[in-house]
Structure formats: structure tokens, C-alpha cells
Amino acid sequence: MRILIWVIIIFALAVGASMLVSQDWGYVQLVVPQQWRMQMSTKLFVLLLLAAFIAAYLLIRLVRGALALPEVVVQWRERRRRQRADRSLREAVVFLHEGRYAKALKLAEKAYKASDQPVASILLAARAAHALRDDARYREWIGRLDEEGENARMARLMTEAELAVISCNFDEAATKLDALQPDGRRHVAALRLSLRVSMALWRWDEALRLIRLLRKHKALTADQAQPLLCRVHIERLRTCADESKPTDDGKDDALTEMWKAIPEDEREYRQLLWEAVPLFARAGKGRVVRRTLERLLDEEWDTELARLYGLCGDVGACLAKGECWLKDHPEDPGLLFSLGRLCVEERLWGKAETYLSLSLRWQPEVETHLALADLSRRLERSEDEQEHYRAAVEMVVAAW
Numbered sequence: 001m002r003i004l005i006w007v008i009i010i011f012a013l014a015v016g017a018s019m020l021v022s023q024d025w026g027y028v029q030l031v032v033p034q035q036w037r038m039q040m041s042t043k044l045f046v047l048l049l050l051a052a053f054i055a056a057y058l059l060i061r062l063v064r065g066a067l068a069l070p071e072v073v074v075q076w077r078e079r080r081r082r083q084r085a086d087r088s089l090r091e092a093v094v095f096l097h098e099g100r101y102a103k104a105l106k107l108a109e110k111a112y113k114a115s116d117q118p119v120a121s122i123l124l125a126a127r128a129a130h131a132l133r134d135d136a137r138y139r140e141w142i143g144r145l146d147e148e149g150e151n152a153r154m155a156r157l158m159t160e161a162e163l164a165v166i167s168c169n170f171d172e173a174a175t176k177l178d179a180l181q182p183d184g185r186r187h188v189a190a191l192r193l194s195l196r197v198s199m200a201l202w203r204w205d206e207a208l209r210l211i212r213l214l215r216k217h218k219a220l221t222a223d224q225a226q227p228l229l230c231r232v233h234i235e236r237l238r239t240c241a242d243e244s245k246p247t248d249d250g251k252d253d254a255l256t257e258m259w260k261a262i263p264e265d266e267r268e269y270r271q272l273l274w275e276a277v278p279l280f281a282r283a284g285k286g287r288v289v290r291r292t293l294e295r296l297l298d299e300e301w302d303t304e305l306a307r308l309y310g311l312c313g314d315v316g317a318c319l320a321k322g323e324c325w326l327k328d329h330p331e332d333p334g335l336l337f338s339l340g341r342l343c344v345e346e347r348l349w350g351k352a353e354t355y356l357s358l359s360l361r362w363q364p365e366v367e368t369h370l371a372l373a374d375l376s377r378r379l380e381r382s383e384d385e386q387e388h389y390r391a392a393v394e395m396v397v398a399a400w
Helices: 002-022 042-098 101-114 119-131 135-166 170-180 188-200 204-216 222-243 254-261 270-282 287-299 303-311 315-328 333-345 349-362 366-378 382-399
Strands: 027-032 036-041
Touching: 036 042, 042 101, 042 119, 101 119, 119 135, 135 170, 135 188, 170 188, 188 204, 188 222, 204 222, 222 254, 222 270, 254 270, 254 287, 270 287, 270 303, 287 303, 287 315, 303 315, 303 333, 315 333, 333 349, 333 366, 349 366, 366 382
Parallel strands: none
Antiparallel strands: 027 036
16 A cells, blocks of 8 residues: 555655756846856756866865764774784683683783773783782782772772682782772672682681671572571581680570571581580580471481480480380481490490490491490400400591
8 A cells, every 4th residue: 555655755755856947047147247147948957057066065075084084093093902802801811711821911901001091901811920920910910900090990899809819818908898888888799799708717706797688689599598607607616615704693695695696597507416415515504406406307307416415414305215216216326325424424334235236236336336345444344345446446547
């Protein structure tokens, strides 16, 4: 339909032009006084006038183009220069990720000389020089960011902090991160870097705060945060155990208070309990973690946690609970070992030997041999004692 309309319009225009041309327009006479005169048809005059206009327009465009030619050449050269700089920068990024640091440094320097915005080139060159262990060139390149003003400040501090962490210079990294934003508000990348620094410098309270902050911002998943939280909690508990003093007023000591301050869902991390139970046992406070350990074993049996149950104090209550579990897990070596240890504390020598021997039968362990050796010493059976010590040594040597 559209094509038909255009055909009609074209034909109408053609007919109109034909009718217009067929009319007699008269003539045009040009007179120069006392010299000459020219006479031509009006149609020819219109055609000549139109041709003169087109010729004048083209001449003017030609002159203007000629006059602007130097500027066009300058713009073309500038565009080529920027294109070469961009190409060098892209190639330098690729070489840096490929581990070809010398080539990356060379191309970054080339891009720096040709680019109008050299911050990216400087950062790239600094990283390449750092990877080459060329500290002088690294300092030279990173120092050039001072010339770029405030816009490059954050990029410089982040780069210096990250490279300091790679070099295990954690004090310098902490200084750079503190200067990044003095009020403590940082973006996710800086928070992750701060977490690595805090854990490397054993700043456990700060590390705990950062882990919770990263989880809040969904920068750490629960699976990623769990091992970090376990390590931080254990180190805080270990530090507290070394510094805490016993209390005589009936109040919980600092170690117990710290354990209770840990959120309940985090206290039930099995990896945390593997470390916490022996720690509390050494401090004489195994009863603090007993309820948590029992709840976890009731929910899901774990022979490694059951092996630690004998360290939880309250020997009578633990022995009764353990023997109840034994009905459902009669051949569990971890539970048998704990029951044997508890019977030793209760001076039930026969039951202790039975439980420890069964544990050794189902799962030979150095710790079980040592417990039996200690029991043999208490019972003044030196031959059995020496036999178990010898077996323990052989297992340790074989593990090497």
C-alpha cells in the first residue's frame, strides 16, 4: 500500500512539472548600458541561477574544508594516540593476568605516556612492578598517583593495602586501611581486606565485628563465615583462658561469660566444639560446654564429639548419660573411650579397662593406648604399660 501511494505521488509530481514546463514563461533580458545586452528564456535563466547557486555552495564547502584541514589532522592524530594507548592498556591487563609481568609493565608504561587519564596505567604498572619484586619501581609508580589528586586517593590506598597483604606486611596494610576512611565506614572489598589483616594480626574482636558486618551485607555466605567464626571464637576463648582468674563470689568467670555471649547457633558449630571442649577441660570448666555437646549428640551422632564427652566434668552425670547412649551405639569407639576415661576418674578400674579395650578394638588410636598405659601404671602392671607405650610410639612413627 505504501509503495502504491509513493507511485501516485511521483506520477503527480511528474505531471505537474510537465505542465509547468509547457507554459510560456517569457524571457529575461540582461542589459549593460552602452555595452551589450543579453536575452534568454526564463527557463534557462532559472536553470543557470540554480547551477550558479550549487557551484557557489560547493566552492564554499571546499574552501572551508581546506581551512579546517590542519585541525582535522590534529584530531585524527589525537584519536590514533588514544586508540594506541587503550590497546596497550588492554594488552597490559591480559599480560598481568597471564603472569607475564615484565611485558605488562612495559605496555603499562607505554599506555601511561599516551593516555590523558593515566590512573589505570599507573595502578597496572605498580602491580606489575610489585609482582616482579622491584620495590624501587613499585614505589616510583605508586608515587605518581600523588600527581592525580584526590580522585586517585582511594585507588592508591586500596592497591597499597592489597599488595601489602600479599607481601605479608600486615601492619602497613592496616595503616593504609585505617587511612582509607577514618570513620570506619568502608566498602565490601575494603572490609574483606580488613578481615584478612585483623586475623593475621590476631585482632580477634575486630575480626569478629568484620565477619558479622560482611554477613550482614551478604558478602559472606553462612558456609564461608562458619570456619572463620570458629577460629575467631576459639582464639578469643584461648586468650581469655590465659588471662582469666578464678572467682570466689559465685559469679561466672570471664571465660564462661564469653562462651555464653556467643550466639547459640554459633555455639553449636561442631568444629568449634572440637576445639572448645579440650580448652574448657584444661581450665577445669568442662561442665560449661556439656549441655551443648549433649544436645548436638542427641540430634546427630558424631563419634569424634563423643570422644570429647569424657572431658566435660560432672563425672557421675556424664557416666550415666554415656551409658544410656551406649545402648544405641554399643560399638562406637569414641563413646567407649569417653566412658573409659570417666571410669578412671571414678576409680572403676575394671569397667575402665573394659571400655578402653573395646574402644581400641574398634578403632586403634594413640590416645587410647596412652590411656590404657596410664591405667596399667595405676594397677602396677608394668608389662602391659610398656606394651601400650610401645604401640603408641609405633603408631606415631608410622603416621610420619
